Amino acid sequence: MDALIKYGREDKNVELRDIPQPPDPAPGQVVVEVGAAGVCGSDLHMWRDHQSWAIKLPLVLGHEFCGTVAAVGAGVETFKLGDRVAVETAAEVCGNCAYCHSGDYNQCPHRLGYGALYDGAFTQYVTARQQILHHIPENVTFEQASLTEPICVAYNALVEKTPVLRPGDIVVIQGPGPIGMMALFIAKLRGASEIVMLGTRHDKRRLTVAAEIGATQTLNIDEADPLELARSLGDGYGADLIVDCSGVSIALKSALEMVRPNGTITKIGWGPQPLDFNLDPLVQKAVTLQGCFSHLYDTWERALQLLSTGQIDLAPIIGGVYALGDWEAAFEQMESGENVKSVLVPA
Ligand SMILES: [Zn+2]
Ligand SMILES: [Zn+2]
Numbered sequence: 001m002d003a004l005i006k007y008g009r010e011d012k013n014v015e016l017r018d019i020p021q022p023p024d025p026a027p028g029q030v031v032v033e034v035g036a037a038g039v040c041g042s043d044l045h046m047w048r049d050h051q052s053w054a055i056k057l058p059l060v061l062g063h064e065f066c067g068t069v070a071a072v073g074a075g076v077e078t079f080k081l082g083d084r085v086a087v088e089t090a091a092e093v094c095g096n097c098a099y100c101h102s103g104d105y106n107q108c109p110h111r112l113g114y115g116a117l118y119d120g121a122f123t124q125y126v127t128a129r130q131q132i133l134h135h136i137p138e139n140v141t142f143e144q145a146s147l148t149e150p151i152c153v154a155y156n157a158l159v160e161k162t163p164v165l166r167p168g169d170i171v172v173i174q175g176p177g178p179i180g181m182m183a184l185f186i187a188k189l190r191g192a193s194e195i196v197m198l199g200t201r202h203d204k205r206r207l208t209v210a211a212e213i214g215a216t217q218t219l220n221i222d223e224a225d226p227l228e229l230a231r232s233l234g235d236g237y238g239a240d241l242i243v244d245c246s247g248v249s250i251a252l253k254s255a256l257e258m259v260r261p262n263g264t265i266t267k268i269g270w271g272p273q274p275l276d277f278n279l280d281p282l283v284q285k286a287v288t289l290q291g292c293f294s295h296l297y298d299t300w301e302r303a304l305q306l307l308s309t310g311q312i313d314l315a316p317i318i319g320g321v322y323a324l325g326d327w328e329a330a331f332e333q334m335e336s337g338e339n340v341k342s343v344l345v346p347a
Pocket of ligand 2: 109
């Protein structure tokens with residue numbers, strides 16, 4: 001079967017290769033025929049070899065996916081052949097560490113994520129353990145369900161982490177990429193009074209989409225000062241919550257300026273660049289700076305509900321659906337900002 005593989009540590013060391021189909025599923029596992037797989041900003045980083053996380057090589061890329069159960073191992077009770085399923089990213093966890101025991105398996109030190117340390121979903125068939133499967137509601141398409149994962153990332157960051165976003169909060173989101181847009185959906189659902197989306201000159205199209213899906217203000221930071229905008233909102237002390245989805249380390253500096261005293265900065269985006277500024281404003285303003293990573297089972301069930309009820313409408317986000325053979329166009333059109341999100345359909 002065709003698979004999109006990162007094979008080396010140079011820019012664009014990614015190509016389609018033929019790999020064997022997965023074997024019959026072991027007990028407790030299923031084989032999923034991939035119905036759709038979203039292209040993530042992190043896939044673009046790995047394509048360009050800019051990733052700042054551990055990966056294996058060679059690696060089948062792709063971790064945002066869903067599909068149809070095509071083979072069922074012994075002991076799998078709640079999923080049968082033909083079921084439509086969305087699949088979490090934690091392909092393997094140890095099941096036996098402090099985090100697995102307390103249910104926080106996203107922090108298992110032995111976690112192997114699809115498309116990073118475990119072969120991913122830009123192919124036709126993927127093996128998955130039953131614990132990470134979720135039934136897809138009937139009225140949710142594969143293209144929509146493939147984006148459950150980035151919704152969960154934002155949901156985890158804005159709702160499951162404390163301090164949580166409160167109705168009436170002023171929120172600034174840095175970076176109108178897919179995760180930034182999902183953060184926007186969640187901020188809107190949580191009742192934020194103002195949601196500012198910040199982008200650069202490369203994000204003109206994405207900022208338009210952000211306004212369409214609920215940003216109360218958008219700003220190109222190459223043209224205007226975001227601090228001035230943040231201080232023009234509400235009582236003028238700055239934003240209650242800054243959500244960093246920029247993928248650039250230096251964004252933290254501007255987040256520290258825009259956040260109000262006692263406010264919160266939630267960092268979702270990764271950034272390989274070292275920082276060279278001081279963190280005194282964090283201390284002086286008593287700001288909570290928190291990281292967040294991945295998501296857990298419950299969040300997936302809720303995200304699928306939000307898709308099923310139409311409370312999250314992904315139509316403006318999905319810029320294009322591409323056959324696996326056209327992956328390069330899918331990647332390029334996301335990198336250029338033409339698409340907020342590209343989706344690959346392997347079959
Ligand atoms: Zn992702
Ligand atoms: Zn563990």
